[in-house]
Amino acid sequence: MKLVNRDTHCFQELSPLTFLERSAKVYSSGVAVVHSGGEVSYQELLHRCRCLSSGLKEMGVGDGDRVALILHNGLAAIESHFAVPSAGGIIVSLNPKIDSQAISKQLTFCDAKILIISEEFVHSFGSLFSALIEKGVQIIVVGLAKKGTDEQLIDYEALLAKQVGDTHLDAFIVNEMSSIAINFTSGTTGEPKGVEYSHRAAYLHAIGQVLMMNLTRDSCYFWTLPMFHVNGWGHMWACIATGACQFLLDESELNNIEHTFKRMVNSNATHIAGAPRLVKSIADHAADKNELKGLTILTGGAAPTPSLIEQMLDLEFNLVHQYGLSETCGPLLFCEEGKQWNKLTKEKLVAKKLRQGVPAIHAGNGVRVVDEHMKDIPSDGSSIGEIVIRGNTVAKGYYKNKVATDTAFVDGWFHTGDMAVVHDDSYIEIKDRLKDLIYVETDYGWENISSIEIENTISSHEDVNDVAVVGVKLGEGGECLVAFLELKSAGESIATELDEFCREKLPDFKVPKYYFNMTLPKTATGKVRKNLLVDEARKRILNEDS
Numbered sequence: 240m241k242l243v244n245r246d247t248h249c250f251q252e253l254s255p256l257t258f259l260e261r262s263a264k265v266y267s268s269g270v271a272v273v274h275s276g277g278e279v280s281y282q283e284l285l286h287r288c289r290c291l292s293s294g295l296k297e298m299g300v301g302d303g304d305r306v307a308l309i310l311h312n313g314l315a316a317i318e319s320h321f322a323v324p325s326a327g328g329i330i331v332s333l334n335p336k337i338d339s340q341a342i343s344k345q346l347t348f349c350d351a352k353i354l355i356i357s358e359e360f361v362h363s364f365g366s367l368f369s370a371l372i373e374k375g376v377q378i379i380v381v382g383l384a385k386k387g388t389d390e391q392l393i394d395y396e397a398l399l400a401k402q403v404g405d406t407h408l409d410a411f412i413v414n415e416m417s418s419i420a421i422n423f424t425s426g427t428t429g430e431p432k433g434v435e436y437s438h439r440a441a442y443l444h445a446i447g448q449v450l451m452m453n454l455t456r457d458s459c460y461f462w463t464l465p466m467f468h469v470n471g472w473g474h475m476w477a478c479i480a481t482g483a484c485q486f487l488l489d490e491s492e493l494n495n496i497e498h499t500f501k502r503m504v505n506s507n508a509t510h511i512a513g514a515p516r517l518v519k520s521i522a523d524h525a526a527d528k529n530e531l532k533g534l535t536i537l538t539g540g541a542a543p544t545p546s547l548i549e550q551m552l553d554l555e556f557n558l559v560h561q562y563g564l565s566e567t568c569g570p571l572l573f574c575e576e577g578k579q580w581n582k583l584t585k586e587k588l589v590a591k592k593l594r595q596g597v598p599a600i601h602a603g604n605g606v607r608v609v610d611e612h613m614k615d616i617p618s619d620g621s622s623i624g625e626i627v628i629r630g631n632t633v634a635k636g637y638y639k640n641k642v643a644t645d646t647a648f649v650d651g652w653f654h655t656g657d658m659a660v661v662h663d664d665s666y667i668e669i670k671d672r673l674k675d676l677i678y679v680e681t682d683y684g685w686e687n688i689s690s691i692e693i694e695n696t697i698s699s700h701e702d703v704n705d706v707a708v709v710g711v712k713l714g715e716g717g718e719c720l721v722a723f724l725e726l727k728s729a730g731e732s733i734a735t736e737l738d739e740f741c742r743e744k745l746p747d748f749k750v751p752k753y754y755f756n757m758t759l760p761k762t763a764t765g766k767v768r769k770n771l772l773v774d775e776a777r778k779r780i781l782n783e784d785s
């Protein structure tokens with residue numbers, strides 16, 4: 240019997256584009272998006288996405304063409320996530336916060352046919368336009384201010400207005416394994432790579448997110464996560480699948496945390512997501528525990544600290560701790576709350592919630608923690624191995640980078656580079672990234688230590704707002720531990736006090752030798768750029784010692 244027959248009543252190519260076609264029927268006048276321009280219903284959103292899709296097709300976008308986006312979180316970004324793949328194109332979301340040289344490199348690398356850019360970024364990247372246009376790249380501007388002044392720029396709204404919008408979004412999907420997006424990793428461990436994944440992966444991942452965060456048609460998802468990073472963890476697709484409302488703030492408003500918090504309260508937000516540092520800045524503004532009680536907060540992308548989890552519990556937020564990578568379309572594991580956890584003391588509950596958790600339903604049984612021979616490590620909470628993953632939401636590979644693909648995707652498993660233990664209840668806990676583990680010399684030999692453990696200790700000090708610990712090789716012997724600190728109030732160094740504090744709580748070989756105060760360099764998603772800190776540490780130590 241032929242097992243895969245696509246041309247039959249019992250098979251449909253999986254794609255998140257079908258979510259909007261369905262939701263526009265079911266929730267037609269329901270509010271899909273609230274943005275500075277007003278409310279957009281599901282029916283209107285579908286119409287606009289269909290128009291953008293046919294506009295792109297008219298401009299020549301076809302199978303596999305890359306369409307780059309330089310957009311802030313806004314209506315156009317949501318629409319592009321449906322319209323670009325509907326036209327057969329591949330979404331390449333670029334980080335508008337990187338410099339024009341890096342943007343130019345990524346545009347050339349992905350060989351974009353079209354660029355969709357918000358007006359507010361034209362002044363940063365406009366100098367690239369003439370070279371792009373010369374190469375045949377067509378540029379669409381969202382919110383084009385001076386219409387008609389530059390014939391070569393296409394006005395987004397004018398493009399939509401010309402279309403009828405009667406073609407179904409999924410009309411041209413011929414294969415669910417076609418690529419839907421290429422996302423550049425944030426580059427915290429090296430040169431960004433273009434992670435490529437399929438319609439099928441995006442569809443299944445979005446369904447997984449709906450389940451993980453309990454999203455329903457009554458939810459109000461308030462955007463705090465940048466949409467350009469891993470397609471906003473697939474949350475625009477997940478929201479549309481369920482009929483939820485997406486609430487968008489302008490970039491200028493988002494920069495003001497106090498204002499953001501107020502808008503969150505006024506909009507009756509039910510869900511937000513972000514890296515632990517962003518979540519912390521929001522929690523710090525929740526003066527009154529009742530203001531957003533019950534809000535579901537998804538956090539991941541980096542390890543949350545015990546003090547952040549405690550703060551979330553005190554504020555009675557529903558914290559969902561997730562783990563994932565660009566290579567898994569975003570979150571893949573989550574710390575599913577055990578039935579008996581509500582009976583635990585706060586301290587024990589915090590320790591449980593710190594763990595990255597168990598595979599989400601869509602991840603199935605495709606997550607293992609293995610030693611260097613691909614043997615599963617024992618579930619004893621102390622043996623360390625690497626997390627390896629396979630499954631329906633894993634990337635196809637790195638775009639135009641065979642060497643990196645062959646290194647990370649080996650014998651059917653994606654090697655994450657994340658080192659973890661497995662507890663006796665099967666929960667996985669990350670100890671560190673392989674690249675961030677620090678090799679130190681102890682009285683009894685070499686020890687491989689986790690920067691996260693030291694960071695968690697230091698962050699529990701009342702004067703510390705944020706911390707990052709790195710290891711620096713200065714000569715013969717092991718690495719020297721250096722802590723970079725953001726203190727709650729600027730002032731004197733608290734190095735001596737912290738040294739004592741750490742010595743009380745950690746073995747001597749885990750106590751940093753140097754403490755430096757500085758604003759931590761972070762990516763747009765709130766991750767610390769440890770690669771930069773290692774160089775900075777070396778510079779400062781040499782300075783201090785000279």
Ligand code: ADP
Binds near residue numbers: 540560563595672
């Ligand atoms: P980059 O690798 O450039 O930082 P990603 O955004 O794909 O880009 O980052 C994925 C990495 O983030 C993971 O490999 C892991 O090290 C880290 N990470 C993600 N979620 C968590 C989490 N909940 N706890 C600890 N680390 C996490």
